[in-house]
Amino acid sequence: MYKITIIAGARPNFMKIAPIIHEIQTATSNGHAIDFRLVHTGQHYDKNMSGDFFEQLQIPEPHANLECSGGSQAVQTANIMMAFETELVANPADLVLVVGDVTSTMACALVAQKLNTKVAHVEGGIRSNDWTMPEEINRLVTDSITNYFFTTSETANNILKGNGVKENQIFFVGNTMIDTLLKQMPNFxxxxxxxxxxxxxxxxxxxxxxxxxxxxxxxxxxxxxxxxxxxxxxxxxxxxxxxxxxxxxxxxxxxxxxxxxxxxxxxxxxxxxxxxxxxxxxxxxxxxxxxxxxxxxxxxxxxxxxxxxxxxxxxxxxxxxxxxxxxxxxxxxxKGNWKVAQNIPLWDGKTAHRIVEAILKLS
Structure with a gap:
């Protein structure tokens, strides 16, 4: 059984991982030896994240909540790392999957690598080049220790290649946030x-x-x-x-x-x-x-x-x-002169399917 620990630290992270969980469940029901454990670091306390929230996204409530909200950037990073180390030692995984660019993304990637567990980063390679943003530091650190990158754009692919990441580590899959958006649109x-x-x-x-x-x-x-x-x-x-x-x-x-x-x-x-x-x-x-x-x-x-x-x-x-x-x-x-949206490659609602297909090959 190939075990994946999925990390979420803030409400938008759950939007990004929901379709991945659905695809893992589909793969399991189709006979693939793959399973997941959902860990909420509790980084952002959000009273809107009740049972209804998980029901709307059609995902299970997290297997663990590390309850690491509050504190400065450094305190929060340290608390998440200590709590996730205990969690990962108790529940070993073959792959830790982190998403986005919150503090939890960076902290859990660091812990996983120290415990010799491979890391995959969903939304790897995106950059603002603004180091005053905590998110940019989280992206830089996470991508420097990631094994597999699931990217949203060719721009991200090129940034990673420019940083020495090998072609076979990069999977251009699209945007899981759009998977959720397209699925949930009828329910708005x-x-x-x-x-x-x-x-x-x-x-x-x-x-x-x-x-x-x-x-x-x-x-x-x-x-x-x-x-x-x-x-x-x-x-x-x-x-x-x-x-x-x-x-x-x-x-x-x-x-x-x-x-x-x-x-x-x-x-x-x-x-x-x-x-x-x-x-x-x-x-x-x-x-x-x-x-x-x-x-x-x-x-x-x-x-x-x-x-x-x-x-x-x-x-x-x-x-x-x-x-x-x-x-x-x-x-x-x-004046009515605003531009009209064009097709953004692979932002088509099938990103999570491509991610899980890639994971199955890696496993």
């Missing part, structure tokens, strides 16, 4: 705010901001929101907001009749809002992927992106972090 449901504000198709804008550079700098946050409000005509702005950001907004006394802050939404509710929005304004990498597949204009308030294919082939534009950049992009949006 309107959140309460849809009826409360009597929202209409393509007549509102969704906003998300969470990066410290945008939300912790009070002057920056205020300038950005002021620019967005000033240049979005009469459309409602729906802003699902983290409690910490809500406190900052309150202390800055930022309010406007069209700016509606709502509590964080479930995956199915949030993507319902994005799918029907005129546009999304964000600083999240994952949302740029989903918006591109749903052909929704996306304005990214960052100076760099680790997902260039969302710009070259998708609906994403890199607006930057200077609030003055926002107006021309919104003018372009309201």
């Amino acid at each position: 449901k309107a959140p309460e705010v849809w009826d409360e504000l009597d929202l209409k198709e393509k007549e509102y804008i969704v906003m998300t901001l969470h990066r410290p550079a945008n939300v912790d700098e009070e002057g920056q946050l205020k300038a950005m929101i002021d620019e967005i409000v000033a240049n979005t005509t009469d459309l409602p702005l729906i802003f699902p907001v983290h409690p910490r950001t809500a406190q900052i907004l309150e202390s800055l006394q930022i309010s406007h009749p069209r700016l509606h802050t709502v509590k964080p939404l479930s995956y199915l509710e949030f993507n319902y809002l994005v799918k029907h929005a005129k546009a999304v304004i964000t600083d999240s990498g994952g949302i740029t992927e989903e918006a591109s597949i749903m052909n929704v204009p996306c304005l990214t308030l960052r100076d760099n992106t680790e997902r260039p294919e969302t710009i070259t082939l998708g609906t994403n534009e890199l607006v930057g972090t200077n609030p003055e950049n926002i107006k021309p992009y919104l003018e372009k949006l309201f």
